[in-house]
Amino acid sequence: MRYLPHTEADRRAMLDAIGAADVDALFVDVPAAARLAQPLDLPRSQGEMEVERAFTRMAGKNLSAGCAPFFIGAGLYRHHIPAAVDQLLLRGEFLTAYTPYQPEVAQGTLQVLFEFQSQVALLTGMEAANASMYDGATATAEAAAMACRVTKRRRVILSGSLHPHFRSTTETALEYTEMSAELLDPDPLGFEDLFGRLGEDVACVMVQNPGFFGHVRDLRPLAAACHAVGALLVVAVGDPASLGLIESPGAMGADIVVAEGQSLGAGMNFGGPGLGLFATRDKFVRQMPGRLAGRTVDVDGRRGFVLTLSTREQHIRREKATSNICTNSGLCALAFSIHLTLLGETGLGRLAELNHAQAVRLETKLRRVKGVKPIADSYFNEFAVHLGDDVDAAAVVETLAGRGILGGVPASRFYPTYPELKPVLILAATETNTEADMDALVAALGEIL
Amino acid sequence: MADTTTLSGNRGLAIEEPLIFELGHPGRLGVDLPEPPPVDEDRLKGCRRQAPVGLPDLSEPQVVRHYTRLSQKNYGIDTGFYPLGSCTMKHNPRLAEKVARLPGLADLHPFQPQSTVQGALEVIDSLAGWLKSLTGMPAVAMTPAAGAHGEWCGLMAIRACHEDHGQGHRRRVLVPESAHGTNPASAAMCGFTVDSIPAKDNGRVDLDALRAKLGDDVACLMLTNPNTCGLFEREILEIAEAVHAAGAFFYCDGANYNAIVGRVRIADLGIDAMHINLHKTFATPHGGGGPGAGPTVLSSALAPYAPLPFVVHGDKGLTLVEHAADSGAKPFGRVKGYHGQFGVFIRALAYIISMGADGLRLASSDAVLNANYLLAGLKDVLSPSFEGPCMHECLFDDRFLKDTGVSTLDFAKALIDEGYHPMTMYFPLVVHGALLMEPTESESRETLDQYIAVVRGLAERAKAGAAESFKAAPRFTPRRRLDETLAARTPVLRWKPEAAE
Amino acid sequence: MSEMRFTKDHEWIRVDGSVGTVGISDYAQHALGDVVFVDLPEAGRVVAKGGEAAVVESVKAASEVYSPVSGTIVEGNAALVEHPALVNESPEDGAWFFKLTLSDPAEVETLMDRGAYDAYLQTLD
Known part of the structure; x- marks a missing residue:
């Protein structure tokens, strides 16, 4: 086991120094009825290669933000990390x-x-x-x-x-x-x-x-x-x-x-x-x-x-x-x-301006999509839009995801008991979005709505 | 003695490093970003920032050097032996860091449609499965962010359950005097009052005193096991029985679970709830003070009250339940944002599947073996507080320093000069001048032998009357002893421009 | 002004007419170490005998200061807020914590005098 340095000879010598017959003797204070005599019936230890394979498999089941036009925020924003x-x-x-x-x-x-x-x-x-x-x-x-x-x-x-x-x-x-x-x-x-x-x-x-x-x-x-x-x-x-x-x-x-x-x-x-x-x-x-x-x-x-x-x-x-x-x-x-130290005053200001400009650009494009109505009168890099009275924003987001686009968060995900929020979609834009991402979202929304 | 001063104030690799605010130069950039296009309309409602933030401007090479130099003023597990009792400073496998950075796991947003994060939900579900199997408990609340947060989560479930069963008058929580400070603090946050229970001379809970304190106003017992003296509570089954007979629950502080994982199942001890510090037992990095994670296992009586959100198996694969109405249960609420400490989950799961059931059991065994080896190697020169065997850590008090003029603190500081991180000092409070040592399973026999030799040498030196040299320690660190009184009397908690000070 | 009386929690009180002045003993300041902060009661607050009235803190410890007698707070010692070290320098004089009007002057008689307090200290550690 790569994380444990002892050899069996080490363990034996150490037990002798302690004066214990075996390791079990050190667990003598545990009530006998609660002691497990052997390892639980669960998978045994694995090498790095096997473990890495297991995680690569799980990672492969996800659609990561870098692989999709991505407009999700709602409290957590995708910024480029130096x-x-x-x-x-x-x-x-x-x-x-x-x-x-x-x-x-x-x-x-x-x-x-x-x-x-x-x-x-x-x-x-x-x-x-x-x-x-x-x-x-x-x-x-x-x-x-x-x-x-x-x-x-x-x-x-x-x-x-x-x-x-x-x-x-x-x-x-x-x-x-x-x-x-x-x-x-x-x-x-x-x-x-x-x-x-x-x-x-x-x-x-x-x-x-x-x-x-x-x-x-x-x-x-x-x-x-x-x-x-x-x-x-x-x-x-x-x-x-x-x-x-x-x-x-x-x-x-x-x-x-x-x-x-x-x-x-x-x-x-x-x-x-x-x-x-x-x-x-x-x-x-x-x-x-x-x-x-x-x-x-x-x-x-x-x-x-x-x-x-x-x-x-x-x-x-x-x-x-x-x-x-x-x-x-x-x-x-x-x-x-x-x-923040890498950004400094100059970089933070530029990052913030850029985020805001990106959101304005996205909002301007979305205004051209039939049925989409921006709600907020002011915003930084994120805003809510109304998709039309009978539209379920959650279903729209699912459809977008099916097309490989992560297109915002439906407000109903947080507030399922407020029917008036059903058509509300919250979209964020950051410095990581490209013009092509925005156009892909706008085109897809135009087709879905 | 040779002249040790230098022109720069540096000493070879020991380099003085200013604050970032003293390094900045307006206009430098550490990040290249496109020029923002002009924006026509005012979408900021006149709320544009009026004054600069006041951050320093640095370039990337300056930044990299700054943090590299600062790192060199730290002691980590990677640096050397870190026998900090109760804190479990074991090796942090780098494989865990590698898999946690796979873009398919790291670059995920918590509010993506669930169909696009099935692999992430599988990570949470797999880890939950291991925690339940290892403890024998039927349920686990995955979202608490750290041990103390898990304690609070468990107590909230207890309170919610009592309220639900018309037992809301149960407001008293029994806590041993040796408990971590988080225990009474967490209890207070649930509206409970704290009643302390004494220990016996053998360092364990006094069962008769506990029985005398039980009553129909008691919500639960909070007990660390193995306890903070590094001892297993021998009468734990009787304790659980007494607590349950009184209609109360048994909360276990799982800070020391690393001593018994794979050798004892929590469910077999009669415990109703226990948090697991993933950053202790399952080897995720402490990071200089977090992040941790404190998943909390729950008995079937408490399971319905587990907080939102949680993962269930549904018709369309794994489903994250985010609302009480969808839960089919009675969740007591939400303890934090999003879905738990996901990045910590990945690392803990990587460690667990690397170790497997056999490796985890061996790790507990080695941790206990190492602690007993330290105890055996030091018991004749230090003063052990209790009889062995101990579990994963061994406790000494300061009787061996009596009349030497050397305090526990001085002794620990001398250890720093010898290249070791000190043991935990003055905790637990139940012995005088405590020195609590936890070697963990990561340390080789040679490391332990060298450490034992150094501690023995220091003890002999203290007894030989070298108090002055102990008082002067540490001498070879980036800074020597710091004036904590000054810091507290005149708090300076941030940098300010010179004119403002 | 009356002689100083002490509690088992190491507060002292000195009474002048109906007003008592309260502080912590030299033993207490020594046990605490360097005092870094005190929190004093506001004027007008009613305190009970043995009730929490103030807080005194060193770097690693925080202790309640209990009122030796019942009464109403007249004033806290503003000098301590600015200069907590005074508690170490002049515990039984300049570093008084608060003054209060006594609601039951007879309570003072239940407290230890200097001799009894010194004898009590002998029994500790």
Whole structure:
């Protein structure tokens, strides 16, 4: 077995040193009735070639994004990931390190986290960011709980603009707590009234910008209204690349910003592992969940980094911790950070402009297809369209897939109980799409509809 | 002594590295992208960004060098022996990295039509199948993102089940004092209160004390097994029986499942729910703090409450159930976005099918063998907290350092200078100045022998009165001991332009 | 001003008229190590004897500070927020945590005096 160094002679010699007759003697504390005398009746070990063959076979059953005109987003966007990102991730000193609890032998990870926190804070327009959460959905749930701690209130309002998974994850997280989640209906038209729901008992209002159906909103009036009643404004971001072009939530008055960061650096990977971004204002830092890297000096006075403000965390505060999170998304944070460093200010701006231009180009082409009606009045790189009253967008997507086109996500996949969403299709365009991809989609839609 | 200063501040391969913000130069690019075409209409509703983000501009060679240098300031399993108790730092097979990068698996979107991702669903289903067979449990919730998340998932299923059976008043969770901090934190997030139960002198749960704490307000017991002292709970069957007789469930923290996989089935221990840290037991990389994955196996009583989504076998192949109405069950909700830590699933499955039933059993056996070998090699110079045999890790306390002026921390830092990652320190809390060592099955006998020799030498040095040299350790690392008090009193959590500081 | 009285949780109180001043003992600050943060109660908050009133944190530990007596908070010591190290430097004087008006002055009599507290410390470790 290639991963196990011992020979039988090693094992025998070691058992002799221990003074045990055999390995079974070391398992003497296991109740006899529960001990398995031999390996379970399951497949036996295999070499690299066999294992690789098994995965190649499973991979072959999928239609991967690179093999099809691809227009799916809905919270996870297909961006080109520079080759250097993955090469650097594979460095064993990053890949095979533990959480940096021993700072003298983890300055690499710690400096990365400090740089990552700085990048996230800059991007979101906030003062401080943590070292990551599991994903955007769990970060949203954590933000709701944090807003309740900060305001000492219990009512959380979730906009219909939020990603449906962010909504349901938050609703689940609050289920058996003192906090309550109020979910507004999905909002494809961007008409919902959040102002009317505000009150002195509201801990926070949670919105997404750009919204799940595409809308870009100026959140300043909502922020002001929230603050006037002592509530916090939590803003979720679907695609961090949008922040290269759109005003940051911080500049619009957000108190907590969360995002799904997976689209930069980590790649799609069928949706996981994700990367939860989490940023807030300095005055709320001690109510934050998750790890924080901070700057300090060593005994020789040289700049270095450590994990800090740990008394918020479960390993010290136990049931009074701000969250139970321990392992987070370290390697995905590294990927995000490398990607963003390669982009820089200039590259991020260009990437964002390009994404927006691609979406405008796609929307313009789609307008020419009979029956297709764009819904959103504003968008970044993704928008919803209406395919006609009697059209089932899910069936259209299936037909497109049959033709080798991955043409967006039907809104009914998330909201099957809302008949008015049945004809709604959500489409994204990024820098990875070619003109030919768009024409293929447009032609196919023209034939199907 | 020779002069060790240099003009650059570097020392050969130990190279100082600035922050990216100190390296940038406006206009440089690390990525070539086409010039964006002009856009006619304003689709941004006047929300165009008004000020620059403030990111530095670097070229690709600078970026590659920056992260390469930073990596060289880290210790990983690839670097050397990492006996970090409770954390299971075992070898991460590179085959897993290779197959996880197959475009047919990596370049998939979670919301593609299910007909186009049958292979991906097969990965999830195959891994679920292995986890169920290995544990003997009928169901598994695949989506939790890490161990703590799995704990919470299991407790949520327990709470939902109690509520469904008119037992919603059961709000007390029993947790041993030696538990991971995540246990009480997860319980609190389900609206439970935590009641701690004491251990006996042999490091195991005091069954009589447990029985006395049980009552009809108890939702469940949370117990790590093998426990955080590296010991198997000998009375686990009696514990399970008592818990069930009281109408409560038995949650097992599966952080130490790697000690027994293939040798014991969880179902045979009377456990109702247990998370499995794929990044521990099934060798996926820790990545400097994640990502992990925490699939949670469930008994038949808890299975109906498993969260969405999950994979089932349908008429058109594998189907991902995303809504309660389609589930035929009573899912308690959703714990995260999308369908679980898919990239971690691929790696864990690659490891599992590489090892097979025989290899997995041998790995557990070797892990336990190695820990007992360390215990045997060190028990006369350190102070073992409990009698052996131990399971996959061995626990010592700081009695051997009494009156030496050397603390557990100092001892661990000295180990860094010797080229080893320290053991886990000051956990579990039930012994004084804990040193918890977990060698894992990845280490050869020679590695263990060398480590034992070094630890013995350090112990002798400490007892011989070399406290000063321990206090000064580590001396050969990129940074020496860091001022954590300064970091916490005056938090600097991000870079700011100099004028702003 | 009365003499200092102590609790088994290592808080002290000194009473002047109807107002008590509360802090943590030298033993407590020594056990905690370098104090990096304190969280103080707001004025007007009602606290019970033995109830959680403040939090004191070092790098690796967080401890509740319990009120030795019942009463209503008058003020927290703003100097500690700015300069938590004061808890280590002057635990039983400048680094008081909060002042409160006592609702039941007789409660003070149930607390240990300096001699009894020192004897109690002898029994610990």
